[in-house]
Amino acid sequence: MTENRTSSALPLPDTHGPVLRPGDVGYDEARQGFQTAYAHRPALTVGAENADDVRAAVRYAGAHGLRVAVQSTGHGLAAAAGDDALLVATGRMKGLRIDPAARTARAEAGVTWAEVIAAAAGHGLAPLNGSAPGVGVVGYLTGGGLGILGRRFGYAADHVRSFDLVTADGAPRHVTADTEPELFWALRGGGGGFGVVTAVEFGLVPLTEVYGGVLAFADERVPGALAAYLAWTEGLPEELTSSVVLMTWPDAPFAPEAYRGRYVMAVRVAYTGSASEGARLVAPLRELGPMVDDLRVMPYAESHTIHSDPPYPHPYDGDNALVTSVPGAALGALTGEAARAGAVVQIKHLGGALGREPEVPNAVGFRGARYLVTVLSALFELDRSGARALQGEALAPLAEVRLGRNLNHLFGERGELAVRDAYEPGVWRRLGVVRRAYDPAGLFGAGPF
Structure with a gap:
């Protein structure tokens, strides 16, 4: 059916950007995103260069019975479009x-x-x-x-x-x-x-600069450091936003030397106040003796170094829970098998302005959550079923304090029920x-x- 809709006998959308069918040079490149575990396989891809191209693509899809999918960088691909769809790729629209x-x-x-x-x-x-x-x-x-x-x-x-x-x-x-x-x-x-x-x-x-960086703890220090971090977040001023990430690092050249082959918890801090006050606020964590301490005043343009998310495309899958607390009974699961078996466990401290409705309300869900717990798995050696089993194991002890999910931290094809769970x-x-x-x-x- 799709072949009839997009056969050479039919006119293609009249666009400035390229229109590509399966088999065309550039088709595979155009449909790929940062998330490589899932990929669109549309009947047509329109590389939109401007809003007129988008209008032409949408009108064409409506006239020829195709659904419409959209992709810019492809980080948050939640459902791959098939051969009944037209993909509007917006990466060329750089104004x-x-x-x-x-x-x-x-x-x-x-x-x-x-x-x-x-x-x-x-x-x-x-x-x-x-x-x-x-x-x-x-x-x-x-x-x-x-x-x-x-x-x-x-x-x-x-x-x-x-x-x-x-x-x-x-x-x-x-x-x-x-x-x-x-x-x-x-x-x-x-x-x-x-x-x-x-x-x-x-x-x-x-804002031109922040006081931020990482405090890292390794191996047997991690469970105690995590409990201390959660206690530390109580009563912090709104100007300080932080999170932790727990993972076992591969013994590979791309890993920071201090982390290679080790199970590490990194506390990531971004504070908009003075350096002296920032140092006072993080003092309780420094007293725990981190193996890495790179907190400093940095230009905001360097703030990405606080998290150092991988910049290269790769396959991944992940789930999350917005919770009112992280009870002690859940710490064993969060620091246990999941984080030691290829998963990345993240806990983000919420509250403050995140907990308040803006002057003009919007659809963001579950503002009463105090933490966001995410379990993400790279799908290199682990398959999706194995990854989701580990995610479920890590998140299960949070069931009694769980409010729902965060939409932007759902990674991989999850379906409507999971998306619905991101909202009241x-x-x-x-x-x-x-x-x-x-x-x-x-x-x-x-x-x-």
Whole structure:
């Protein structure tokens, strides 16, 4: 059926960017993203260069019975589109404008956070990006955006001013709180399924540097250090956002020398106050005797070194739980087999501004959570079933304190039930109403919605 829809007898979308079928030179490259465990296999890929290309692609899909999937960097691929879909690849859309007076940025759909950070730094400003600067701006914001300064400034979606997007009818829309309030509410944290975002405008914060870095503990020190970290997070000021990551490092050249072949817990700190006050706040952790201590004042442009997320594409799968606490009974599972068998366990301290609704409410779920616990598995030696078994084992002891999931930290194909679990029931129903209003035929049904 798909071959008939896209046969050479049919005209292809009239676009500036390339339109590629399976077998065409460049097709495989265009459909691949950062996440290599799953890949789109669409009937057509449109390498959109501008909003007109997006409109042409959406109208073509609607006219020829194809669903629409969207990909920028492909970090958060949750469901791979098949041969009944047209993939709009937005990575060529690189327009970026900083307004230093208004403290805003306008980024097109292919812009990454690294590009925003660099452009904003020249004006003494910073975006509310996450830990990986190579992530695309649009997907991060529509998923909520849990950033490295979240406790101080809230979710990045809280700071969005407007979206430009193409809805299922092929119409361009400029969406703000005043023009289309329900769609604006849904786009900020509600994930995909509403249209193809072509550009977004969002607020920046006046910030040039942070006090941050890593305190690392290894081997038998990890369980005690984790318990101490959780106790330490109680009562911290909002200006300090932190997390821990637990993993067994391979004995390989790419690993930091101190970590090679060892089971390590790294405490990652980002503080927006003075260095002296930051040092006072982290003193209880320093008293535990970390093997690595690189806390320092750094330009915000170097803040990605706090987490040092891998910059190269690779296969991975992961699950998470938003929780009200991390009880002592769960520590054994979090520091046990999962983290020692190829999984990466992360615990992010929430609260502060993350726990408050913004002035203009949005769809971000479960603001009452105090921690986000994520278990991520690289799928090199471990298959997906084995990875998910370890994830389930690590997260099971959190069942009694669990509120739900975080959308942007669901890694791999999870399906609608998992996505639904990222929202309170009333929020999910409201999102469904908005989706049906703007996409009644399910044109954007190539994902888990």
